[in-house]
Amino acid sequence: xxxxxxxxxxxxxxxxxxxxxxxxxxxxxxxxxxxxxxxxxxxxxxxxxxxxxxxxxxxxxxxxxxxxxxxxxxxxxxxxxxxxxxxxxxxxxxxxxxxxxxxxxxxxxxxxxxxxxxxxxxxxxxxxxxxxxxxxxxxxxxxxxxxxxxxxxxxxxxxxxxxxxxxxxxxxxxxxxxxxxxxxxxxxxxxxxxxxxxxxxxxxxxxxxxxxxxxxxxxxxxxxxxxxxxxxxxxxxxxxxxxxxxxxxxxxxxxxxxxxxxxxxxxxxxxxxxxxxxxxxxxxxxxxxxxxxxxxxxxxxxxxxxxxxxxx
Amino acid sequence: xxxxxxxxxxxxxxxxxxxxxxxxxxxxxxxxxxxxxxxxxxxxxxxxxxxxxxxxxxxxxxxxxxxxxxxxxxxxxxxxxxxxxxxxxxxxxxxxxxxxxxxxxxxxxxxxxxxxxxxxxxxxxxxxxxxxxxxxxxxxxxxxxxxxxxxxxxxxxxxxxxxxxxxxxxxxxxxxxxxxxxxxxxxxxxxxxxxxxxxxxxxxxxxxxxxxxxxxxxxxxxxxxxxxxxxxxxxxxxxxxxxxxxxxxxxxxxxxxxxxxxxxxxxxxxxxxxxxxxxxxxxxxxxxxxxxxxxxxxxxxxxxxxxxxxxxxxxxxxxxxxxxxxxxxxxxxxxxxxxxxxxxxxxxxxxxxxxx
Numbered sequence: 001x002x003x004x005x006x007x008x009x010x011x012x013x014x015x016x017x018x019x020x021x022x023x024x025x026x027x028x029x030x031x032x033x034x035x036x037x038x039x040x041x042x043x044x045x046x047x048x049x050x051x052x053x054x055x056x057x058x059x060x061x062x063x064x065x066x067x068x069x070x071x072x073x074x075x076x077x078x079x080x081x082x083x084x085x086x087x088x089x090x091x092x093x094x095x096x097x098x099x100x101x102x103x104x105x106x107x108x109x110x111x112x113x114x115x116x117x118x119x120x121x122x123x124x125x126x127x128x129x130x131x132x133x134x135x136x137x138x139x140x141x142x143x144x145x146x147x148x149x150x151x152x153x154x155x156x157x158x159x160x161x162x163x164x165x166x167x168x169x170x171x172x173x174x175x176x177x178x179x180x181x182x183x184x185x186x187x188x189x190x191x192x193x194x195x196x197x198x199x200x201x202x203x204x205x206x207x208x209x210x211x212x213x214x215x216x217x218x219x220x221x222x223x224x225x226x227x228x229x230x231x232x233x234x235x236x237x238x239x240x241x242x243x244x245x246x247x248x249x250x251x252x253x254x255x256x257x258x259x260x261x262x263x264x265x266x267x268x269x270x271x272x273x274x275x276x277x278x279x280x281x282x283x284x285x286x287x288x289x290x291x292x293x294x295x296x297x298x299x300x301x302x303x304x305x306x307x308x309x310x311x312x
Numbered sequence: 313x314x315x316x317x318x319x320x321x322x323x324x325x326x327x328x329x330x331x332x333x334x335x336x337x338x339x340x341x342x343x344x345x346x347x348x349x350x351x352x353x354x355x356x357x358x359x360x361x362x363x364x365x366x367x368x369x370x371x372x373x374x375x376x377x378x379x380x381x382x383x384x385x386x387x388x389x390x391x392x393x394x395x396x397x398x399x400x401x402x403x404x405x406x407x408x409x410x411x412x413x414x415x416x417x418x419x420x421x422x423x424x425x426x427x428x429x430x431x432x433x434x435x436x437x438x439x440x441x442x443x444x445x446x447x448x449x450x451x452x453x454x455x456x457x458x459x460x461x462x463x464x465x466x467x468x469x470x471x472x473x474x475x476x477x478x479x480x481x482x483x484x485x486x487x488x489x490x491x492x493x494x495x496x497x498x499x500x501x502x503x504x505x506x507x508x509x510x511x512x513x514x515x516x517x518x519x520x521x522x523x524x525x526x527x528x529x530x531x532x533x534x535x536x537x538x539x540x541x542x543x544x545x546x547x548x549x550x551x552x553x554x555x556x557x558x559x560x561x562x563x564x565x566x567x568x569x570x571x572x573x574x575x576x577x578x579x580x581x582x583x584x585x586x587x588x589x590x591x592x593x594x595x596x597x598x599x600x601x602x603x604x605x606x607x608x609x610x611x612x613x614x615x616x617x618x619x620x621x622x623x624x625x626x627x628x629x630x631x632x633x634x635x636x637x638x639x640x641x642x643x644x645x646x647x648x649x650x651x652x653x654x655x656x657x658x659x660x661x662x663x664x665x666x667x668x
Binding site for chain 1 (some may be wrong): 330498499501502503504506507509510511513515516517518519520521522524600603604607608609610619620626627630631638642645646647649652653654
């Protein structure tokens with residue numbers, strides 16, 4: 001297994017190099033001269049030249065690329081162009097709120113989706129199954145924006161069950177006061193597509209021979225579904241969770257914007273609005289690396305879920 | 313034995329139906345698919361007639377009072393419009409007499425006379441509109457129609473661009489193999505290792521800061537297209553690998569068909585159904601993405617109306633109880649997206665019955 005992990009890590013190097021090149025191409029080459037953006041409308045040539053020198057954009061491209069590579073590996077992206085805060089500090093302080101929302105979302109959503117999916121798959125073809133599937137399809141076609149606007153208005157503004165928006169210093173207060181409404185929304189919206197997907201995973205398993213065998217030897221239905229079918233369907237479910245896992249670090253940026261959660265997602269939107277290139281570059285590169293690492297961890301975890309998997 | 317071998321009678325020539333004919337027959341039998349097709353066709357016609365100015369031509373005209381009520385709520389009280397009317401009435405109070413110090417005072421009379429000659433018709437603003445009005449009294453129904461033009465156009469062109477790009481790259485990787493494949497696979501890995509939404513925002517940041525992606529709706533089409541090619545690429549590449557060694561391609565080679573001809577004349581029609589389903593899926597995805605990006609201000613410019621910009625206005629309106637713009641834009645989009653998704657499923661079933 002060690003050999004497998006080492007080989008996978010080794011294979012990441014060209015991809016990471018590619019990500020760095022892509023980001024560099026996008027921001028330094030296409031993005032061009034940031035001095036105009038930074039200096040604003042009122043500026044003299046001297047000021048612009050000064051800023052160019054400070055940022056190093058007067059250097060040749062190969063030198064800028066070298067600086068960028070150094071930044072990636074020393075975790076030092078300098079300071080934000082708009083707030084002058086250190087980029088590494090921005091990233092570290094914004095991850096907390098995002099995870100406070102996204103980890104509960106992931107857990108609740110997965111548990112509910114698996115539970116509902118197994119129930120719906122069990123009564124496949126029935127009126128209940130069809131109704132739920134139609135409701136899911138319709139629910140999925142309504143824009144996330146509409147859900148947020150209506151939920152925030154209904155539960156925050158009209159009913160007043162939750163604060164409309166906000167965030168505090170205390171973790172517990174955040175988790176139990178400010179986070180529930182965004183969490184509920186994300187779960188509500190994420191449930192429909194996941195339910196549909198997981199239902200198809202269960203349906204694939206329910207028709208297998210081993211299920212018939214289990215029934216033939218007289219096992220109770222509960223045991224057949226929750227032990228035999230669930231365990232086998234866990235493999236594609238795990239893959240799906242693995243795919244969505246890197247996303248929890250970006251968070252649902254729309255939720256963060258609407259509910260004023262000082263998380264990474266909102267930070268990215270602010271950075272895009274202010275053309276704050278260092279922040280976007282840093283977030284993109286590190287999340288790409290994180291995605292690759294998470295994929296590796298998920299692949300290793302397969303081994304424990306499914307003993308048939310071998311590391312080649 | 314002197315059995316005479318006669319030629320068996322040649323069977324009557326029955327033209328065997330092609331892929332598209334068969335698919336169309338299967339789709340015809342699919343009620344859900346046909347209903348969705350009609351709904352999607354309706355939206356496309358609405359978009360076209362809005363583009364050619366047949367309907368919703370004067371969507372920007374302020375024909376109603378501020379936040380005019382929808383027709384079915386015509387009697388309801390409209391505090392915003394009353395406040396606006398009061399403001400207008402107050403502004404008509406004659407100003408304080410400054411004629412002894414105002415240097416322009418002697419000419420006022422002449423100007424008033426000239427102004428009186430120009431006929432000004434006071435536009436009577438409607439109290440209610442079919443689906444209500446927005447803050448400036450524009451007709452929400454017409455806005456939805458006009459907005460569909462931008463939203464659907466962006467969705468379709470971006471999906472066409474992404475699918476075309478993905479198909480070209482996938483064809484190259486699958487057909488040539490070797491280093492072309494290695495290079496494109498590397499490229500694919502790079503694009504997919506960045507979370508999709510982050511990739512879109514990174515492109516949007518550069519587009520917004522430099523303006524190099526063009527003006528109007530071009531940037532959003534480019535952003536969605538340049539980031540969305542990975543899905544079609546993967547599937548088309550797999551198809552080309554599968555078809556590359558088939559006999560019909562070898563036969564084409566034997567009669568001297570060039571590589572280009574084999575790739576695009578011989579193989580492409582046989583895999584185009586995969587591309588079509590991808591096109592349909594991406595259109596849905598991009599219509600949804602356009603709404604969110606426009607809301608955040610990275611999508612269509614402010615002087616255009618799309619479902620996304622309508623929802624952006626709707627957020628503040630809801631708080632003062634004006635729900636119709638949110639409802640109209642949200643419902644129009646939900647109907648189209650539902651129909652389009654169901655149509656995509658039916659298309660896939662019709663074009664690839666093995667999947668079912």
